Amino acid sequence: MTQPLALAGKKLARKTVLSQLVVSLCTALLAFLVSQTDAALAALLGSFSALIPNALFGWIAFRYAGARANQQVVKSFFVGEGVKLVLTAVLLSLVLLLTNSNALWLLTGFILAVVAQWIAPILFLKST
DSSP states (O other): OOOOHHHHHHHHHHHHHHHHHHHHHHHHHHHHHHHOHHHHHHHHHHHHHHHHHHHHHHHHHTSOOSGGGHHHHHHHHHHHHHHHHHHHHHHHHHHHHHOOOOHHHHHHHHHHHHHHHHHHHHHHGGGO
16 A cells, blocks of 8 residues: 655655765764864764755645645745755855865765765655
């Protein structure tokens, strides 16, 4: 028996964010092993600048479900994506402006978290 589409979407969103978290922690560990604490913190800040907005998008986008809530579903996806884009820009800007983070590790963490966001749905789509 197949599960409702909204439940499958929420489950996939959770798996995607969890994948981003694992990639973020692995990136921070690698940065720590290569360049010590400052690099690890920069990698985490970069990763979380992608992870937090994506988690918020998932929460906003999958609030509504069903044919009767069709307009709300579409609206929540647009709102979620807008919030995600703005929050990503704000978080990255704040990290770059307010910290003295290693830019290389910051961007590495960010890019790997975004790549995990793209790849995770492909990997988990059949298991959801």
